[in-house]
Structure formats: structure tokens, C-alpha cells
Amino acid sequence: MKRKTLRTVKRILGLYLPLAAFLFFALFPFYWMLISSFKSNPELYNLRTNRLWIKNPTLEQFQELFKKTAILHWLWNSFFVAFLTSFISMTLGVMAGYALARLRFPGAQAFGLATFITYLVPTTLIFIPLASVVQSLGLSNSIWSLAVTYPTFLIPFCTWMLIAYFKSIPKEMEECAMIDGCSRIGAMIRIVLPMAIPGVVFSAMFSFTLSWNEFVYALTFISSTAHKTMSVAVPTELIRGDAYFWGELMAASLLGSVPVALLYSFFMDYFISGLTSGALKG
Amino acid sequence: MASVAEAKWLPQKTRGSRRIKSESLTGYGLISPAVFLMLLLLAYPFVLAVYISLTDRVLGEPGKFIWFRNFIKLLQDSLFRQTVWNSFIYTASTVFLKMVLGIILAVLLNQEMRHRNLVRGALLLPWIVPTSLSVLTWLWMFDSLFSVVNYILLSLGLISKKIPWLGDPFWAMVSVITVNTWRGLPFFAISFLAGLMTIPKELYEAAETDGARGFRKFWHITLPLLQPVIAVVVLFSTIWTFADFQIVYLLTHGGPINATQIFATMAYDVALVAGRIGEGSAISLFLFPALLVVIILMLRYLRRD
Numbered sequence: 078m079k080r081k082t083l084r085t086v087k088r089i090l091g092l093y094l095p096l097a098a099f100l101f102f103a104l105f106p107f108y109w110m111l112i113s114s115f116k117s118n119p120e121l122y123n124l125r126t127n128r129l130w131i132k133n134p135t136l137e138q139f140q141e142l143f144k145k146t147a148i149l150h151w152l153w154n155s156f157f158v159a160f161l162t163s164f165i166s167m168t169l170g171v172m173a174g175y176a177l178a179r180l181r182f183p184g185a186q187a188f189g190l191a192t193f194i195t196y197l198v199p200t201t202l203i204f205i206p207l208a209s210v211v212q213s214l215g216l217s218n219s220i221w222s223l224a225v226t227y228p229t230f231l232i233p234f235c236t237w238m239l240i241a242y243f244k245s246i247p248k249e250m251e252e253c254a255m256i257d258g259c260s261r262i263g264a265m266i267r268i269v270l271p272m273a274i275p276g277v278v279f280s281a282m283f284s285f286t287l288s289w290n291e292f293v294y295a296l297t298f299i300s301s302t303a304h305k306t307m308s309v310a311v312p313t314e315l316i317r318g319d320a321y322f323w324g325e326l327m328a329a330s331l332l333g334s335v336p337v338a339l340l341y342s343f344f345m346d347y348f349i350s351g352l353t354s355g356a357l358k359g
Numbered sequence: 360m361a362s363v364a365e366a367k368w369l370p371q372k373t374r375g376s377r378r379i380k381s382e383s384l385t386g387y388g389l390i391s392p393a394v395f396l397m398l399l400l401l402a403y404p405f406v407l408a409v410y411i412s413l414t415d416r417v418l419g420e421p422g423k424f425i426w427f428r429n430f431i432k433l434l435q436d437s438l439f440r441q442t443v444w445n446s447f448i449y450t451a452s453t454v455f456l457k458m459v460l461g462i463i464l465a466v467l468l469n470q471e472m473r474h475r476n477l478v479r480g481a482l483l484l485p486w487i488v489p490t491s492l493s494v495l496t497w498l499w500m501f502d503s504l505f506s507v508v509n510y511i512l513l514s515l516g517l518i519s520k521k522i523p524w525l526g527d528p529f530w531a532m533v534s535v536i537t538v539n540t541w542r543g544l545p546f547f548a549i550s551f552l553a554g555l556m557t558i559p560k561e562l563y564e565a566a567e568t569d570g571a572r573g574f575r576k577f578w579h580i581t582l583p584l585l586q587p588v589i590a591v592v593v594l595f596s597t598i599w600t601f602a603d604f605q606i607v608y609l610l611t612h613g614g615p616i617n618a619t620q621i622f623a624t625m626a627y628d629v630a631l632v633a634g635r636i637g638e639g640s641a642i643s644l645f646l647f648p649a650l651l652v653v654i655i656l657m658l659r660y661l662r663r664d
Contacts, residue, residue: 096467096478099460102541103482109507110496128510169396172389181379182386188394194654195401197595199602201623202647205630205640206407210400229400232393261385290489292605293623297631308491312609323499330492337487345480349549 107334114138114328121324138324139332148329150303151310154220155289155333158306162227163284169228170235170280175265177236178243179251189240196233200293208297222298223306227288234287235280238351242276243269279351282344286337307333412641418634429641438617439625439642446621448532449607450600453539458593460540461547462585466577468548469555479549486545494609497538501525501610528618531611535619538606547592554588555581590660598653602646622646 113121115134126132142148176182177189207226208217216222250272251264259267270277295309302314311329315322341348412429416422433439468479485493500507501524512518524534558581566576604623607613613620613628622645630639 092467092470092472095463099464099467100478100481103485103545106493106496106500106541107484107488109500110493113496113499122505124505128507169393173393176386176389180382180386180389182383185386185390188390190658191397192393195397197598197650197654197657198401198405199599199623199646199650201602201604201626202643202650203401203404203408205626205636205643206404206411207400208631210404210407225396226400228396232396236393261382286487290487290491292489292491297627308489312491312495321499321502323502323505326495327499330495333492334488337489338484341480341483341487345476348483349476349479 110327110330110334113323114331116324118324138328142325142328142332146314146325146329147302147310148332151305151307151314152332152336154304155306155308156336158220158223158227159285159288161224162231162288163281165224166228166231166235166284167277167281169232170239171265171270171277173232173236174239175243175269178240179248179265179269180261192233192236195229196237198230200230200291204293204297207294211298217298218300218304220299220304220306223288223291223295226294226298227291231284231287235284238280238283239273239276242273246272275347275351278344278347282340282348283351285340289337408640408644411637412644414637416637416640418636422637425637429638433638433641433645438620441617442620442622442625442642443645445532445617445619446601449536449539449603449619449621450597452536453543453600454593454596456536456540457543457547457596458589460544461551461592462582462589464544464548465551465555466581468552479552483545483549485542490542491605491609493542494538494606497534497541498525498610501534525611526615528615531615531619535607535610538610539600539603542606543596543600547596550588550592551585554585558584587660591657594653594657594660598650601649 112129112131115131115136115138117133117135117137120126120132173188173192177185177192211217211222211226214222214225216225246269251259251268254264254268255261289306290308291306292308295306296313299305299309302310305314307329311326311333315326315329413424413426414422415425415429464482468475468482472478499505503523503526506521506524508524509518509521513521522530524530562580562584563576566580571579602623603621604627607619607621607624608627611619613624622642626639626642628639629642630636633639
């Protein structure tokens with residue numbers, strides 16, 4: 078009996094207590110975002126009440142947001158860009174990843190290396206000249222500027238992820254299909270791709286998130302309100318000069334965070350297993 | 360990620376040359392769209408960045424070629440030197456914090472517990488939610504009048520007067536470091552967790568029969584075996600933190616009095632706010648040596664395995 082109590086105490090001190098501290102650090106900002114967006118302005122700026130709780134929950138902030146701002150536009154822009162760029166990047170990533178995992182051709186190694194290096198290039202290294210490239214393509218101040226530039230960091234990521242997944246699939250499967258008259262591309266689409274579904278789902282999800290969250294390019298290339306995406310519109314359009322409308326800002330932040338959080342809660346198992354297996358096969 | 364080392368894409372002589380030829384054609388066909396996009400929107404802008412940094416281009420005017428004068432001017436500029444220093448402080452402290460806390464968190468998450476996936480998922484949240492939006496929340500949490508962080512610390516009696524989180528040079532640096540650590544910790548923890556899961560249980564059992572306990576097991580088994588993963592994650596994070604933009608841009612905008620100005624925020628201010636594009640490009644290019652070092656170390660590390 079005594080031994081059991083000792084073990085429980087040890088487990089609380091060694092596991093649950095530190096874990097609770099980490100969870101508090103990770104989640105408190107979201108809690109604060111949540112309760113701030115459901116408070117009325119008088120309650121939000123009242124320093125005398127218990128600030129960690131809501132007395133009178135209200136949808137005021139959301140109503141103001143929908144009435145006064147183009148938030149639906151921004152949400153749509155984010156969806157459109159994230160969906161389109163992840164689709165483009167997945168397609169090109171599957172093609173390139175398959176070529177690198179299976180085919181032998183001169184220059185493949187150099188391309189593999191180049192993909193890896195471009196994966197490391199930070200967007201802030203080239204955003205200034207890229208703005209003028211985007212302009213000469215006639216795309217500045219349009220969401221198409223994001224549709225063409227986001228794949229530059231998504232493709233290396235998808236390619237790299239998928240190589241690992243493709244390699245884990247036995248070659249014999251495709252070879253059999255090809256002996257039976259299937260073409261190389263046919264074998265890739267019908268045999269390899271379905272078997273790599275966990276990798277495909279993981280890469281697609283992650284691409285969607287990277288693109289939904291991107292900030293530097295969207296801030297640099299797009300200046301008019303109607304064409305902005307959530308990640309840039311909320312901090313640039315809702316903060317006017319020195320006036321911070323915190324209730325609306327938090328409500329908008331919540332609306333911009335929920336889609337990715339939902340995506341993750343649906344596919345969490347894919348994501349955790351993807352992160353803990355494919356991501357770092359080092 | 361280790362596939363660079365595993366890759367042995369050498370042409371096989373045993374196969375027919377016709378087969379190799381058709382394989383090559385398919386290969387080039389499959390990679391060409393990706394290659395085209397990368398050349399146009401990554402390689403070309405990089406070359407352009409180098410060219411622009413050697414000119415005195417300002418917004419609306421092409422400018423003329425001035426060789427390395429932008430770089431020389433920057434190196435003599437005290438604001439730029441402070442930016443370099445700030446970037447190093449910011450990167451070194453956040454990467455160190457994320458590494459130490461990441462190892463602790465990974466060890467915790469590797470234990471048997473109820474709702475394990477739920478806990479892991481919840482801890483990932485700071486990393487997957489749009490950073491610009493979560494940083495706004497931190498901005499509100501650090502507000503000079505309504506700071507909830509101060510409210511909690513005061514209520515618990517941990518501080519006796521309000522901390523000026525974003526208004527004081529020292530505390531502003533502490534704030535951006537805290538937020539960066541908050542955002543990046545999940546990536547470290549989950550990557551380390553992946554590494555921990557590959558360590559065979561038998562090793563610990565063997566060590567236990569030899570009388571090793573808690574911390575010694577960690578020091579002699581866990582840490583050495585985790586070292587490759589730690590190295591890769593630290594290298595990744597180093598370059599991304601060095602080139603970070605949005606946390607500082609939104610939280611302090613480099614202030615107060617440039618106390619948190621880092622490379623990317625200064626490049627943005629000089630090139631796109633002040634319109635001195637040549638000089639701004641030069642600032643951005645100072646990130647390149649860091650990138651190069653990381654690439655070289657990473658390739659060396661991955662090749663060795």
C-alpha cells in the first residue's frame with residue numbers, strides 16, 4: 078500500500094505536474110483569445126472583475142466584425158490560396174518525389190540535393206526581389222501572386238516527405254503491374270499512390286497549413302483590402318493607427334485559427350504518426 | 360531527411376540502355392514542372408537579390424551599380440551592428456530554450472498515460488495555428504495597461520509592480536524570445552519524441568540490470584542516441600529563427616529604440632517602408648552566410664550517417 082502511494086506521488090511530481098505546466102504555457106494564449114472574443118467591450122476593459130472568466134458572454138465582437146469588415150473575403154482568399162497551392166504542390170511533389178525515389182537518371186542526385194537546399198531557404202532572404210518578379214509577371218496585388226510563389230516552398234517539402242514514403246513501398250508491386258502492361262505513370266498512380274496515402278494526407282495537410290499561415294509574401298505582394306488573406310488582413314486591417322479593438326481582433330484571430338485546428342482534430346492520428354515517423358527519418 | 364545519404368541514384372549497367380533512356384525521359388518529364396517553378400521563382404530572385412544589393416536602387420528608380428558600397432555602409436552603421444547582435448541573441452536564446460524544454464517535454468510525452476494523443480495534439484497547437492494571429496493574442500497579453508500576464512503574476516504575488524513587457528528594451532527582448540519559444544517548442548518536442556520512440560526498450564532494461572537509474576539512464580542512453588535528431592532539428596531551427604520576421608514585426612516592430620530589430624524586420628523597414636531597395640536587399644543577403652553554414656553542416660551530418 079505504502080509503495081503504491083509512493084509511486085503515485087512520484088508519477089504526479091515526475092509526469093503530471095510538469096506536463097500540466099507545459100500544457101498551461103501552450104494553451105493559455107488560446108484560452109485568452111477565446112474568452113476575449115466573447116466579452117463585451119465594457120467587460121473586456123474592466124480591470125476590477127475576475128478577468129480570467131466571462132460574466133456575460135456575447136457575440137457582439139463577431140457581429141461587428143461581419144458588419145464592418147471584409148472578413149468573409151479574407152477567409153475565402155485564405156481557403157482559395159491554401160487549397161490551390163497545396164493541390165499544385167502535391168501534384169508536382171508526387172511527380173518529383175516519385176522520380177527521385179524510383180527512377181535512375183543523370184542529374185537526379187543533383188536535383189535531390191537542390192530540393193533539400195531550397196527547403197531550407199527562408200522566405201525573408203528573397204522577398205524583396207521576388208516582389209519585382211511578381212510585378213513583372215503582372216501579378217502584384219492579386220492572390221495569384223501567392224498562388225505561384227507558395228509552391229516554391231511547398232514543393233520541396235512535399236517532394237522530400239513523399240520520397241521517404243515512396244521508398245517504403247516495395248518495388249515488386251509496380252514491377253508486377255508493369256509486366257502486366259501497365260505504364261510507369263500508370264503504376265505510379267494506381268499502385269504506389271494509394272499505398273502512400275498516409276504520406277499524401279500528411280503532406281497535403283501540412284502544405285495547407287503552411288500556406289494558410291504564410292505571412293511575409295502576403296504582406297509584401299498584396300496591398301488592397303479585398304485581396305488579403307486572413308494571416309495578413311487581421312493584423313493590418315483591424316489595427317488602425319494606435320487604435321486596437323481587442324475584442325474584434327481576438328474574434329478574428331479565433332476565426333482564422335479554427336479552420337486549421339479543425340483540420341488537425343480530424344486527421345490528428347495521421348498527423349502525429351506522420352510527424353513521428355516520416356518527418357525525421359534521420 | 361537522411362535520404363540524401365541513402366540516395367544511390369547511379370545508372371545501373373546491368374539493364375538495357377533502352378530502358379535507361381526511357382527511364383531518364385520519364386524522370387526528366389516528372390521533375391521538369393518543379394524545376395521550372397524553382398528556377399523562375401527561387402533561383403532567379405536569388406540572383407536578382409545579389410544584383411540589386413550591388414545597386415543604389417530606390418522605390419521607382421532602377422538605380423546604378425555601386426559595387427559593395429551598401430555592404431560597407433551597413434557594416435559601419437551602428438543600427439545595423441545592433442541588428443546583427445540582436446539576431447544572434449534572439450536565435451541563440453530561443454534555440455537553446457527550445458532544445459532544453461523540447462527534450463524535457465519529449466521525455467514526458469514518451470511515457471504511458473491516458474489520452475496521450477489528445478495531449479500531444481493539444482501541445483502542437485501553438486505550432487499549427489497561424490503565427491500572425493497567435494502573436495496578436497500575445498500582443499494583447501502584453502498590453503501595457505491590460506496585460507493579463509501582469510494580472511496573473513500580480514495576483515499570485517510573484518511581482519510587486521507591472522512589468523513593461525514591450526516598452527522596455529530588456530523586457531521586449533524577453534517577450535519576443537518567449538513567444539518564439541512558445542511557437543517553436545512543439546516542433547522540437549515532437550521531433551525529439553520521434554527520435555525517442557526509435558530507441559529500443561532493451562537498452563534501458565539492460566542498463567537497469569546493471570544498476571543504472573533515472574538520470575544516468577537518460578545521460579548515457581537517451582541523450583547520445585537522440586543526438587543525431589537534436590543536431591538536425593537545431594540546424595533547421597537556427598536558420599528559420601535567424602530569418603524570422605513576423606513575431607518581431609507584429610510584437611515590437613523592432614522597438615523600443617531598435618532593441619529587438621533583427622535582420623528580416625530591418626530589411627523590410629529599409630526596403631519597403633523607407634524605399635531603399637538596394638540597401639534592404641543587402642541586409643537580407645546577410646542571412647545567406649548563415650544559411651550556407653547550416654546547409655554545409657546539415658549535409659555533412661546527413662552524409663555521415
